[in-house]
Amino acid sequence: MENLVEIALQNVNMAAILPSVILTCFGMGLLLINVFLPRGTTRPAVWISIIGLVVTGFFVFSGWGDPQYGFNDAVAMDNYAAFFSIIFLFAAGLTILISDNYLHREGYPVNEYYPLILFATAGAMWMASGTDMMTIFLGLEVMSISLYVLAGFFRGQVRSNEAGLKYFLLGAFSTGFLLYGMALIYGVTGSTKLTEIGVYLSAHSSLLDNPMTLAGLVLLSIGFLFKLGAAPFHMWVPDVYQGAPTPITAFMSAGPKAAAFAAFLRIMEYCFFTLKPEWTAMLWVLAVMTMIIGNVIAIKQTNIKRMLAYSSIAHAGYAMVGMVAANEIGYSGILFYMLAYTFMNIGAFAVLTLAGKKGEDNLTLEGFSGFGFKRPYLGVAMTIFLFSLMGLPPTAGFTGKFYIFAGAIDAGYIWLAIIGVLNSAVSLYYYLRVMVYMYFRDPVEDYSWVSLPAAAVISIVIAIIGVFYLGIIPGDVMELAKLAVF
Amino acid sequence: MYDKLWLIPFFPLLGCIINGLLGKRFIKNEKIIGAIGTGAVFLSFLVSCKYFFQLLGDSVKTHENIVASWITVGNLQIDWGFLFDPLSAIMLLVVTGVGSLIHLYSIGYMHGEEGFYRYFSYLNLFIFSMLMLVLGNNLLVMFVGWEGVGLCSYLLIGYYFEKKSAGDAAKKAFVMNRVGDFGFLLGLFVIFWTLGGKHGVWTLNFVEISENAHLLSGDMILGLGVTTVATLCFFLGATGKSAQLPLYTWLPDAMEGPTPVSALIHAATMVTAGVYMIGRMNVLFAMSPTTMAVIAMVGALTAIFAASIGFAQNDIKRVLAYSTVSQLGFMFVAMGVGAFTAGIFHLMTHAFFKACLFLGSGSVIHAMHHAMHKAHLDDDPQDMRNMGGLRKKMPITWATFGISCLAISGLPFFSGFFSKDEILWWAFASSRGSLLVWAIVVVAACMTAFYMFRCLIMTFHGEQKTNSKAKDYIHESPWTITVPLIVLAFLATVGGLVGIPHVIGKLIGDIPNKFEHFLAPVFEHSQQLYKIEAHGTASTEVSLMVLSVLIACVGIGVAYFMYKKNPELPAKFTSKFPKFHRFIYNKWYVDELYDSLFINSTKNLGTFCWKGFDVKVVDGIVNGVAKAVGGLSSVLRHTQTGLFQNYALTMVLGTVVMVAIFILN
């Protein structure tokens, strides 16, 4: 028996999971503390979770450049995971900062909200750092289940219920495909460890023609493509994004999407590098479809939240271009882009959070008439984020897109790059339309000064700094992204 | 020696700037403004005279003076340079001399007009531009003057800008001139490119062009000789500026401007620029017989055509205007048949008598206008049918006008006689001339005499047809008006004596043709080189001369008979041939033809480009793409039904298709 414990302990390497452990500890601690807090007091929870994220971030940073493996190759805290972890932490942090005021306004000052975000973040980190299918799968589920709950968090709101339920049903459905794919891969290779799968596949070239491998590859991809919101698995995205509480929408569009990329990319690169021509071809088609569907449908949206949902589909499409490129520039481009996207998209949603009224019926374009003059600071912030989403220099959106398209062009995918930029051109229209309403129309209601909550302001400021930092002097972060890929 | 040439154009420019900038606010006083304006031109005249006499005594006849570089780009080097040779010397004297007289005249004529300062500023600017045109030592500086005079003409025609007709006429003048300038520029390009590109002589300088012109003899472009193409282009420029067929229509309309302007610009100086230009580049023109023939023919046709219109006009200035067009035709005939000297000579004499005629008509109009004003009538002060019998009221005007009429008709020993006969002779006898041209010109000369005397008679003789209320207010003009008239009439009388033809000179006693001799350095070379000469016996020449005098007399006689003796005859004639009269009266409907042919079609094309192409096609495509994407959006949007099972179905279908594609491959 001691023998077993020893074997078990041999594989334990706490350094490999330290950040996520700290994060879950903070989550559990918060759950405990919440018991003692009076109802409706959420401030402490906000700051404790922020501290938790900062501490986690510190440990992530301190582990940079020193990859840690452990648990019998179930997890690898390498630069790749660290970079993605930073993205998740930023996403979570910014989300938490914009949530407090929002939850109070909407009448759900429930403390469990914060631990759930922390758990979702931890799940995302396991997805990014998992090198075993089981770790990845469980991380995915931790994240997803937290998100199901968070999406349906406003139990009294039908929209929120609907979003949660739709997300849940479709998510569970897609999990079925994901698992089936994993099962097939397990059958073909006899392992669930990514590296072993990869080695096995490259050692047995006959496997590359085995329909089971290919079916497994596709089915596995479906699960991640669903989380990414890639067409034709994107259809949940607008509905869920629109119905979910706005900060959660913000979080979903950044954190979990990045997590899906993290896991998807790692699996593809670790396991299926021998099948690269096949899956890049597949992703080529899907990326194009995703970009087109996202951008085109967004044009006719009248609800800004829903419009941003479609735009987020389109952005997933751009990021997929980096995967199609399947070279280091493209991969690191994805990393960089997801970070950039986190800042700009959460920033945009943060503004929406502050712009909304209870029930959020005014998030239509009409409701934004004259917004830039009614709320000048928020207007400027929104403008910056929208320009970044468009991909105009000197913002993060531009450098991100540049990075990814550079990858695609370097790999020779000129047409993909052209389709990509033409899609950006289409996207200009609907982003500009928001600004048209914000600045070129007269306000429908009278202007009244609303004081801005400090936390949310901090979040927006961080996002703006991020957008410009990554837009003007992105070199360092790009270098980090470069070091982060395998 | 000649390094102060720039002073000549400088004074008018200075006058223009002073009057233009300070005239309205600071000077205000008409006398001072007028003095500045006139003085500036007079100073130029003095300087010109000085150099003219210097040139007379100089053995070298061509002098260049470069003030500054202008455009220097690679092998294209253009200077602000002046060329002083006999040709430009004569032009200078004419321009500044006649110019200063007309300035002086204007002081009186424009008295009390609003924008007096503006008028003088423009007028000075005109003189400046004209001097640049004349003095420029290369094509481009000439072009500056060329367009500059066009501009001033535009400004001065539009001087009474409140009148719509004035604005229209001004614009018309400018645009027509531009059509000509188009040709000028093309000619310039052809010359520059062939001389430079083919022969390595990158130049626009007149002297260098003339020296190297022989290089072009074998070059072809578009199946024509380069010189032919270039000179035809230049000639197009000349037709615009000098109101020849087919671009003459602006000149009669230009009479909307103040009368001194008509005298200066639209009779004496600017319109002759085309002739001067041909003279300046006579080497090139001489190289192309084709062009010469075209020029002669166009000139002849213009002469007779304009004269025919002149028959039926009632506006005194319009008659003069058509007469100008016609006379310019004479000059072009001269240039076309190689009688360069004669052309320039006629240019000069024409400047004298036509300026005098215009100023005389101005004097009349001035008086009429004054009288009408006093009598509170608004009859047209320019309509000859309102005049008649003014001889008594305005004797000086009458006398000078009459002298000029005689001169233009070509009665012996008036200036017009010498110049016109020279032209006729060359047309008849030159190696480049032809009988046809000669015949046309002779007829035109006859017609000239007729309509000029018609004009004279209708205005000054016969019974007075002015409204009786205004009659008494008509009186002779002040000295600023009459003095120029007298001077010009004097010149119109004796001006021809500088160029007495050899035949007559010999007859009278070995008087040389000083004018020809003076201009010989400019023209002789090309005439000799390309064998352009008029040969015929002296007797032929003399008999032709007599013939032309007779013909002029016929014209005068008919006019006298119709308008003086039987004043009811013209009306009868009109009623007998109403269509013919209307046709002539309406100037052969050329304006209407141009309107429908060019102006309206251009406008229609513009509208089509705008409303048809820009809005419908280009914007149609742009907006269409936007709409298509929007439509696609509306369609795709409805795939998002909100129903869970549709979503799931899409996912499954997507999955199975992807799996199928993968495993079947």
Next chain:
Amino acid sequence: MEIIFFYLVAFVVVVSGLLVILCKSPINCALGLVNTFFCLAIFYVMLHAPFMAAIQIMVYAGAIMVLILFVIMLLNLGTAERKRYTQGIVWSAVASLMVLANVIFFLKRGRVTGAEGDITTFMVESVGHTELIGRTMFTEFILPFEIASILLLVAIVGAVVLAKKEV
């Protein structure tokens, strides 16, 4: 002999599966599902995985299905659906048949080629399935196991947050 048994069970599995997807009443569906779980448990036993069969019954049939039934009762969903099928039934059938076709295709053409491990049937029988599972889980897969605990925590918290009535 064994194969006949296999086909018998397989037949039952398919029939009870059909019950799940075709029955009008959710209760009947649930019962069909329970039946499927039991049959699968039999398969697990046949595959020398008795422990998995046990937890299949305990977790699925015992816990999950009870929960589902409880909720069906709670929401009083005994009555039949107003309309059993949505309009996309043809497409749904096509899609599902294509799924099936794909599966059959890759089962026919494909091969299970994974590296064989050292846990033979003999070993399972001698050492015991439960112990083997335990050994693997607590040595190799300790981390997923821990994550699973967090997962359940999240689920509990989530369910509580969502289901409790007052804010």
Next chain:
Amino acid sequence: MTDHLLSLMTFFPLVGMLIILFLPREADKLIKTVTLIVTIIVFFISLPLAFDDVFLTSSAMHYTEFVNWISVGQYFQMNYYVGIDGISLWLVMLTTFIMPIAILSTWNAIEKNTKGFMALALLLETGMLGAFISLDLFLFYVFWELMLVPMYFMIGIWGGKNRVYAAVKFFIFTAVGSLLMLVALIYVYYFAVKAGVPFENGFSIIQFYQMDIPGNLQTWLFAAFAFSFAIKVPMFPVHTWLPDAHTEAPTAGSVILAAILLKMGTYGYVRFAIPLFPEAAMQFTPFLALLAVIGIIYGALVAMMQDDVKRLVAYSSVSHLGFVMLGIFAFNLQGISGGILQMISHGVSTGALFLIVGFLYERRHTRLIADFGGLSKVMPVFATVFMIVTLSSVGLPGTNGFVGEFLILIGAFEGGLRVFAVVATFGVILAAVYMLWMFQRVMMGKVTNPKNENLKDLSARELAIMLPLILFIFWIGVYPNTFLDKMNPSVENLIKQVKGKQQIAMMVEDVDQTVTFITVND
């Protein structure tokens, strides 16, 4: 100091913008004054460039600054690499010169949200200057796109009735082109790196100039660049954003748009599209020259029929920029120098025209030609100024318009575009037609509309705005050598470089056909 002159000049407006952001919104005049002072300071900063005689003899880049900006391992590197030569010198000067004038013109015109307007104007100045001095393609692209944003807001917020359509059209039109250019420029970069251009040089065009790009590839790349620039120019079929944008923009916006932004397109051809892809440029010459000439005639024809003064001027820009394009594609010294000079003159005279339209609009709040008439009587000084500017636009010798057009035409004639040159010369006539007709309808005749009777003549401020422009109208017209002398060496160098490559390409083509089978190895 001179080491960083260009940076100082380019980013000083940003400093000004920050200052403005901290001023109170209500302090209208203060904000305007500060902006004016900032732009004037920028002008003075840039002034030493104009007086630097080094441009007279040297064709190289001067005042260069090279700082590593973004560097990612072996992936890519962008540098902050700026500098000017004779080609960009005058465009830079034009920018710094026009800006104070544009700002001054807003004095009474911009009343709402002054702060925003001024901040955007300064941002725009940085963008424009940056684009002109960039020697790194990536840096250029950044500045190029940066210019879009302020202009978009200027049109959209302070524009006329149809401003939304105009603003969005402007933005999307321009962006579509530039996005394709982005793809092309990334491609060029990777091509260069693979061809052995040192990675550290980044997107330096000086390096790219040295490269030999295969012909077929050049065609595509050139097409992408050319398309992008053609939209900005704007060339004939893709010009329709311009009338809308110009018409709807506020005066200062139109001035900047016409005077400077449009030059970006033509400058792009001279600096990037042609020297980078000389062979393709040669292939495209007939096509682009044809479009340029169509633009000249077409713009003039459409301008003629406009009933809105501003729209008329906008279409006249299409025509004038057609000349510039024609000159550039003449590929000789006269043509290109003329083209650049024409860019400057067009900046001056069309800027002035928009200012004039602005003056009219401020007084009458209409731009329809039919609403005016007889203004010469009421506003004599204005009439004079208007006349001068009109003539400059018509291209009267002695004014700036002439020299440029003349050089272009003579260049085109010499450079084998003879037929085009002839047709283009015809455009000169049309220019007179539409400008003078407009002048006549606005300024001449009797005052028919009683509202026009009491219009005030130009104020001292307005005169002060116009005088410098008029000065330059004559300066360029009478002594263009001031400008030409400094651009000639650079242009000459450009031509040498382009022609050299074109000739080599032609020779190689010949050799290829005969010697293909001799050479076995690649």
Next chain:
Amino acid sequence: MISVYHYMGVAGILFAMGTYGVLTRRNAIVIFMCVELMLNSVNLTFISLSAHLQNMDGQIFVFFIMAVAAAEAAVGLALMITFYRNRASIDVDDMNMLKW
């Protein structure tokens, strides 16, 4: 001899049936049950493969799938209850507020 393919075939049929159920049923709970059916088919695949490959990993995986299924059941049913509270229905066609 029963091969792994037999088991996988049964699993495949179950998977397709589950898919069909998800696509056709309107009651959210029944849909969830169909999802469970799919998960069970995966479980069967895993265990048969595990037995075939003589490798425990697949069975461990099934263990975790069960845990996940339980967690999903808890959360999913809670979501359905909240939805039911507001709409008095758990018909998926009633989830139609968010569309287009």
